[in-house]
Amino acid sequence: MKPLHCSHGHENPPNSRFCLHCGEKLEQAENGNRESGLALAGRYRIVRELGHGGFGRTYLAQDLNRFGEACVLKEFAPQVQGTFALQKASELFEREAGVLYQLKHPQIPQFRELLRVKQNGEGRLFLVQDYIAGQTCRAILEARRNQGLRFNETEVLKLLRQILPVLDYIHSLGVIHRDISPENIIIRQQDGLPVLIDFGGVKQIAATVASQVMASSPATATRLGKVGYAPHEQMQGGIVSASSDLYALGATVLVLLTGKEPSEFIDPQTLTWVRSRHFSAIPLSPTLSHVLEQLLQPHPRNRPQSANQVLQALTSQSPQIAYSPPPPPSPQTQATVAVAPAGIAPTPSSPPTPVAQRSAPSGNNNAALGWIGKLILALGLILAAGGFGWWAGNLWIESQLRSQQREATPTQEDFENPVISPEEDDEPEPSSDFSQEEQQRKQTLRQRRMNLGIEYDFYVSLVDQAFWNEYPAQRGSSLSTDPDEARLREAWDRIAANLLTQIEQLDLSPQAKAQLGSYDQTDRDRWKARVNRLRVSSRTLYDIADAKFFRVFPKQEGETGSEFLDQPMGQIWQATVADSVKALQSREALERIVFESGDRSQQMSGTLQPGEGKAFTAQLSADQVMDVDLSTAANALFSIYSPTGNTIFLEDSRDRSFSGELPESGFYEFVVVSDADEPIDYQLDITVENPPESAFSVDESTED
Template structure:
């Protein structure tokens, strides 16, 4: 068990003075609640799971939701008086509203806040979803018993999985303030890290206790607040511990400190040089250059020297390292333009080579085209409009047809006469095929008459 001093530093529950700042630690006025007690007519205590400087944390069953497990955080400040408790309740409700607005699968859902009097003392309670699993401090303790620590591959996956959660809360203007191995749980169902125990509630508790211990006995007439510091020494950066300044940079610093502790198995006090506050983790572990440079930048002393956002860290982790390549050679001379490729394989592709010559007309075989009725009508109209052209074309074709017919008729007559010519067998003459005359035969009288008649027409 650990308890908090008024400045938010964790201490063993046996300490009466803070081991970090030396301030006196007051023992909580309340006693632990036993199993079976029902609070708010709804939450039945099953066991105590933690203790802080301002109260205890319990595992409970929600009897209105089929005994669903949940976490109940108790706030029992060592202050007396209605004014202080009322002010504390206002601050808690404000912080509870912020937590209620956080809707992320790796953040326990905030259920409600209520107030209840026990033994004449007013107490505030916060209820959140229960996350089954061990926190990373417990996991490290188990590994160290086996002589092991978390590997680089495990912690790289851890960073890639938890950085989007920080990016989400930072985008809403929420700072966790208390990132450490015991405030991160590895969920049993999927192995993802879950961010718990936001420091805003602790900050409220510290604020109320500090006001009370500073002698502000009448909070209603005193609106000034004593600056408070919250965060674990070694995990929180100097600007948070010394001046109470928190920002996304401080959460990212604490995340890097958590990662180095899980990698080395050493406490932050064993890794930080007390003279210049630099981290000397390389004496205990060797990492790849990429992860080493990322962690070094995350734990820089000045906030402006760190990464600006969780997304920047993700980019640095996931972007591959570029190898150093030699100077590239000069590019080759440009190639001559190639003719376009014919997309239709049925049409032959013509490629021009050599010097340009005058084109030679290639005869195109005649194509028989059947004219449509409309084209025939147009042709008839065209012939009617130009009768001389039609007459010339008609006579030319008639002449060609007559000549062809005469030749064909002459060849037919000659073939028939040769076929029926009697052959003479003589011992001095060998039998052979009849020879065609060397000169074409003259057209018959019938063919001449037919030709003359067509010419006259």
């Protein structure tokens, strides 16, 4: 019998119930997991099964190429019949995997690769991702419920503030999780941060295949999500959006707060949350109460439309979330007026049962109406006016909000002239204690800075940093007007002049310079998301930015760690990255290589200016043989990256060629950057040979 392994990789005798090294319970000893100990592709050794469903099974494994590091294998084996159905499922799975591997966020398990293996003559398909050590919110809740406890408001507010940026990130890429619940949020053991796991896209594939190639009803086959957590439109029609994820997050928070399941709060007739059952059961602050009210709105249009809206509501004094108002009442539908909580749109009620009309004697019309008829007519007019007024009021409010947003959002015209006028500038006039020469020198520096559109406070911090590096004895101190410090002030001005010259050479856009001093991790995450949508990695983005930045600031080369990013010079590097993102988005620095049917080779050529970079992407398949040759000047660097980044063929290299078999499918990246002092020409030749045709492309190694 094969030895058993715990999640830490410790080997134990067969039939062991607990790990002899760390005491972990060995679940496979009870489950009889026959896959335990199996090594796939000679690299991933299965430890035990973590779960299974309609799409396949999930295993805990060890990556033998990473010294036994724990990882997760998701096997894709949908319950579909027939060769066509299986082929369709595999195509969809590869497409979904291509989306998932682009997710680069510290609170999402990294998807490493798509793994094909052949075992006993049959192909198997796996998705490999990082293993997250920690406990799910469900496990924590269950442990607390056994003690009569649950999550408190402070804890769920912290959870919301830490998980909402993750949702904002994936939604910005067009990715919907589809299955948010306490089971799919892990509180990471390492740092206590929530990690979002088990994206529903892989599960959705099996449902999609069932609806497309099998006899299942589309409405049933495409349904995905947990009852009580997924909103009505997702469960009934398979419709998902950012608001459906936010609904599921609201349901998750409510379960954690109350310790009760969604079925205890949902009206079985309307399938909507009953406010009196859950909000009255626990004391909540007005902020959290209002936010949950809005997250759990039954109609998606009445919910917040982005995670960022919810985050702002949690941090603002007035926890109202802007929403898109429902359409105005139909002229033939009677409206009822109701008072809604702050920030919640009143939802139209069902029209009241009309009062039966009474027959009236013939004669004068006014008399025929009678006092009841007059009352009904008056009420109808009042209600109609109220409905119209409510609708018109919402339209007016919405127009005002849009107008304010337009006024608050900078446009291209705002940055066309970056010059700062003396009236807008914060720099004080040079001291009268200075000599005329020094005063003139400082005035010249001030004018150059204002022409560049650089704020005074950032300018001082930037020059101080460089000055203190050259004169460490002055670190932390400010220069006075004392004549004895005139030479130090002259040195400070000299350094300032050099820095302004370098910034001029960097040729940053007005938009990038306007934000100097305010760049942070949020900006870097947003840039990564934007280039990922272009099928470009952040590694390629930074290659292009580095070429431009380090050409002007060569002494800073190698200084890109977290400490550097927090410094003023790091702000200039980030401004360079911001401009590089735009160059990629505009395709100025990016070109897609497409191999048409029958094509084996492609050739790209052009000219790079000093410090300029160009990226190329090509969608290629695993097992293809690729030959790459670059012809260019000696002062150029060349990089080739695989889709997941797990394989780096060349990186900032002086080598000009590569030949070999491709390890994975997806978009490969080729980056050429110039560190020459003059324009250089380049020619990039790529040839791709397909492997022999086969029904299923797999790793030919046979596993026992």
